[in-house]
Amino acid sequence: MEPSPITKKGLFSWILTRYRGLQLLLLLLIVSTILFRVLPLELQKRIINQAIAYKKMDILFLYCGLYLGAVVLAGVLKYVINLLQSYIGQRILKELRERIYDHILTLPISFFRRTPPGMVIASLTSELSAIGEFLGGALATPLINIFTLLTFAGYLFYLHPLLAILSFSIYPVEIIIIPFLQRRYNRLNRDRIDVTRSMSNVIGEAIAGIHEIHGNAGYRLENRKLGRFNEALFTIRNQMNTLKFLIKFLNNFFQSLGPFILFLLGGYLTLQGRFDLGALVAFLSAYEKLYDPWKELMDYYQDLQDSHVRYHRIMDYFDIQPEFLLAPPDGRDPLRLEGDIRIQDMSFIIDGEIRVLDQVSLALRSGEQLGLVGFSGSGKSTLAMVIGQLYSYTTGHVYLDGQELKTLSKQDISFNIGYIAQYPFIFDGSIEENLLYACESLVPGDGGSAVPLPGRDEIVKVLELVGLSDDILRIGLNTVLSPDGTEDFTQRVIRMRSTFFQRWGSELADSVNFFDLNRFQEHISLGENIAFGHAHVDEYQLEALPGSRFFREFLLESDLLDPLLGLGEEIAVQTIGLLKDLQDDPYFFELSPISQAEYEEYQEIVSHLTKAKSVGLKQRELDALLRLALRFTPAVHTMAALPENLERDIVKARRRFMEKMLQHDPGAISFYRPTDYVFTQSILDNILFGRTKADRPQAIEKVREKVEELLRQENLTAETLEIGLKFQVGSKGDRLSGGQKQKIAIARALLKNPRILILDEATASLDNASQARIQQLFSSELKGKCTLISVVHRLELVRDFDLIAVMRAGKIVEMGQYQDLMDRKGLFYELAHGA
Template identity: 50%
Template sequence: MKKTAVDTGTRITERSLFYWILRRHRSMQLFLLLIILVSLFFKVFPLEMQKRIINEAIYLKDIELLYLYCGLYIGAVTIAGLLKYAINVLQVYIGQKILMEMREELYQHVLQLPLQFYRKMQPGTVTSAMTAELNAIGFFLGGAIAIPVTSVLTFVVFIGFMFHLNPVLALLSMGIYPVELFVVPYLQKKYNRLNSRRVKTTRAMANVVNESISGIHEIHGNTSYSLEKKKLSSFIKQLYDLMKSLFVVKYGIKFANNFFQSLGPFVLFLVGGYLAINGQFTLGALVAFLSAYEKVYDPWKELIEYYQGYQDAQIRYRQIMGIFDLDPPHLLLPLNRDVLALKGDISLKNVTFTVPSGVRLLEDISLEIRANEQIALVGYSGSGKSTLALLIAQLYDVSQGTVSIDGHLVDDLCKMDMGRNVAMIAQQPFIFSGTISENLLYGVQAVSGGDGFPDRGRILAAIHDVGLQDDIIRFGLQAVLSPEECRPFRDKFLRMREIIQTSLRDEFEQAIEFYDVTKYLYYSSIRDNIVFGDSVKREFVVERLPGHPRFVKLLRELNLEKPLLTLGFAIATQTINLLSDFKDDEFFFRDNPMELDEFERYSELLKRLKGPVPKEDEARQLLLVLALRFIPKKHSIVNLPSAMEEKILVARRHFQATVVNVAMEHCMKQSDGMPCNKDPRCGEKSGFIPFCPSKYLYTHTLLDNILFGAVKSELTFDDHLRKLASQAFEDEELLDEVMHIGLDFEVGSKGDRLSGGQKQKLAIARAFLKDAPILIMDEATASLDNTSQARIQGLLEKEFKGRKTIIAVIHRLDLTPAYDRIVVLKAGRIVEQGTYDELMERKGDFYELSRSEF
């Protein structure tokens, strides 16, 4: 008999709701009960005090006694309130703790369910069950024991107190409860049925929305908005009808409760009043009785609400567990043995695989694969080659026959056995959100549990092997590093800058205008020319500068404000005139200080302005922003009057001396590779970092920092220069640091920030790093370009030959000659196998396939 996860205990989906409540956090729940019991005394005690205040203190006109009873009353009420607070907090704490465990265990179960389960299941159903629906149960869990116990005990204690005061009156006021015991459950059952339908409808609706969002491209492509709307509309209508009925019943229950609650005082006033008038009942006792009656209804109401909550939680719980009510087909960890270390001898005997609909995808497959043999699985599309690979990887289970590895039946192997020994690369691999590095180590981490991580050298080697190196370097170069992230590598990055500035200066000077404190920079903005640095606090970003009092003061002192306003005005006027027909096309704004979404604003501004030097602050600031963004050699929209260059250089010196207190001469002297960090003259303390060769610019990318200047034109900053720099950095072993930064690149949700090829390479590197003896590749290189494909193929031949058993599902037959054996499938059967030469000579199916491909 096949071993399943059931062997480890009761299947999670078969547990009752109270299984969780009664078996988890018992000591905490006992403690809660204890607090409840204590709190009962403090609930009843104030009632006794009420009676005594009226009957003794007021009646005897004893002030001392009044003070005593009132003091005791308020003391008891305060303690009761505090205890109630503690009970509530503890209740939520226990509930959430149980919910947390329930969710974790259920998720673990859900992840291990077979792939076939997910073929039928909508992701929306699983998501909603694991999140919102479980949350609703959590609210019930915490009070599952505490609420009924508290309510029943409170009820009993107050009833007792009422009997103690007057048995007849107590019996009369209890008379209404039995009636309620029939009415409320009747309504509740109705409510439960409606609620159950509500959950199902909501779930179906979530699936429709989920599917639409996943396929939004197709919807836009087909303009099928109304079609999709129609699909959802029927569910919306159903939900609307259900909610109407649900609330009619819900408020019906509420009405019944309120009505019965009001019936009690009526009886009390009538009978109690009569007895008091006739002197058979003291006034104090009547007041205490009324208070007790009011209080006795609270636990009763709580019990009814508890009952409703229980029914609701029970329905939700059963529905959630019902979805996942099947066994994971394999154990996660082995029983009574260690995880196996396999060699990779694979044997398939009379294997048949049938899908639930009855279609047979594989028929009577027998195949022996020796350890370290490299096998190519080929065949027409739909021949079953991928299915065969998935069966060997234990991702599907055979319908008949056996698959074994090193003599162990794959059916009997646990998940961890497979995880350690088999690495699988899918045609469309899944990349998880997180960093490149996290994705690379995903496979290793899963089977090693955090130990035995590959060292940095191996990680970099795997990246290099799959040809991902250049991409990682590019990611690294685009990273903006915080001082903490940069600290370990800063000296090396500054060394890279130095290489560009010295040995490669001649080549790079053609493409980069280096920062030079003595020169006007034509490829940098006027802002960069004046500020000549950056503040980590973003104090001097262009948009904030026109409102920066010291900056504006400086411009006015140096008579620079007016020329800048004139420049800004000219930019705005020219742009509005030239681009009024193109204000929706981003292309025309690429080389303009004005941004597309600012067009209307400036257009309005120009209509208001009478000249280039407006009086109001807002207009001045808008014009200054345009001027400060202006880059003379990039923005051809206007010209920079050459008289301004000298003024701007003067402004730069003044800005350094008066606004940020930086001594550039001092900073420049530190340019022998020693960072000028702690010296206040270098600006570090004020958070200002000047464009000084010894300073790392934390607001810029790593590439900006290495180039240390403005790129003159992307068109001239070509591959030749990149290669030149890469080689120079590699010679000094500096590139590893950039790759290290690149490994921290966030790939986005599902790896959306990566191209298809990058994702595939990442998945291949991920599998290589796992270093399992068996490697299964399901058209793993299909989406790569020819060079990358050849690179991976070369690696299989050179590095893995004689080291790993490889089963590769291959579409491109020109890759097959390198494999030890080619297995040809047709309509779910093996029709041929042999080496490339043998099969070509035989002129059978493989030969035909090759010809058709050609």
């Protein structure tokens, strides 16, 4: 453990302890740059007093040369200093962000129940970035400016002490007034951060609940919520700006008082002959040069205050300690437990009085199976989570192999316990990454590998055990491959295609529309039916076809243009009428060839149509209608009918199109030929070389079974599984079904071979067959190998368990085996019959 927690560190401790070498270099550069800042002033004086006054050309050249050199050097140094400064700042920021994130992730789960994600996100991104900007210059900026200020002040003093003292007299006034204003500014700034956080929470919540908002059309309501904070932010920002610019104004005002005194007094002295003109010019220049460092110091002061406020706002918020040790103390290896569990008078109390768990006691020997049942809210899930070290208990004891659970570290637990939640979280990434998540977490950060990651065979075995292989094979079969590096695989798929057709072609004739040059395909669009291939050139992509001259001319020659335009018109009129008032919900557009975004465009076309019966349509509008007709897929789009003539004419045109295309631009389109792999379609569709009929729900299943059989025969199962494992599951695993997510979570836990397995209604969203399979797994494969704790709703799932604990209001009220509890006719009996 860290000796002093990160949240207790001060802002400057980051700067003073990091990159000292670089910071020293920075300091040296700063000192040297000051020399080059003062030198031009002295040169200026000498150019006027010596070179110009005595008309000495050679001295003029010398001083001018020196002047140029000094200015260039000062510029270059400033550039290097800036680079170095921001580099240091960003390095510290990077470390700061990682360290805080590390800390946040280890905080107790209860912390996250009350902390909205928007708040954590804002803290780690925008708030922290602003600090980073400041950090780089935190030491350099004040130093460089104070040095400069002192140097110029000294130079002024050297030129004329009295004048210098008089012109400095303004600064003390500023030093008193400005901090007073700044303190008020800081208070507002703290309020601003709080309001901004609340506002990000509102936005975060709205995005998480976007379904509900769309469902209720709650747009205005949500906007009003945001509006409250937005209004507050507006007010605070305005007040802050008032103060900020007031400070600026005062600064500028006092600054310009200086030259006033100088002109008056310096002019008087010069007129009297007690001060020479060159010195006055130098004095004025030097005084003006005072302005920059002074202003920078003022800005720095404001940034410092701002960063302090931000930094402490962040650190105070996360100033909580993790409930458990993260790693074993004294650097010992994580424990390997047997899986004995003993709970003694354990209570879990929240808010000081609510006993979520009340005096729970139970004992479980290694390899035994415990079922936790009870009405919802009885504490059964909480008990499972306490054993899984997700919550800490308040009083009493929980012993794992005789060791108090509270004293064990997170690593000890993760090596020995697999916890599967009711709604497991699946991370964005591939299925494989998700499966290995638990195992990869066991690999220590320093790269040493305490546990080897499971090999392919082991993964495949576990997938089979939890019934996930079929899902993954299916996902693999639905993958659209890219042409590079898959040559060998696609060649084998094409061979499978012909085997498949020979073997099952006639059997499946009424379930599948096989691709056939001479047959119309109801399951692909009319455009695809005509082109019968997929384009490599933009001009012939389905969406671009209406704009292609070659294609339009072809349609005209084939007498297809008019019927297609007529069809497009019919689709547009029907769809626009149907979806009127429903444009807000994208769902209604899923079965329509008009997309949600295009609704208004087509609405306008339809209104033109009713006015001037297609005569007055512009070319652009005709193209749009043709596009609809080409998108039309008879098996999907039901709002218009396709005349049989058109079907026949399209098939006739198809062959001619292919011939013409091969002359016009060979290679632009890969036609659907039995010998070619189609890279725009899934592996399954490539094997099938056709489409299952949409009205035959059983057909897909039948086809899959046969394809899978063939895959096994051709030894392609492993490769397809491999492709499926690479499937990207999307944010939160949204591209998977609920059952698939749960099976992945079970496999994920099993892969690390835990001694204790905890399931919190982990099979609830599985269908009966999958549930039975998992049940079977517990009663045979895993029986005796690991201690099992299963929270269930359906009582028959724990029929064979060694022990069943029935819970009510945080207490275990009955405990025993299934039949005992039934015979007792108590709460368990009631649960069995009431539910």
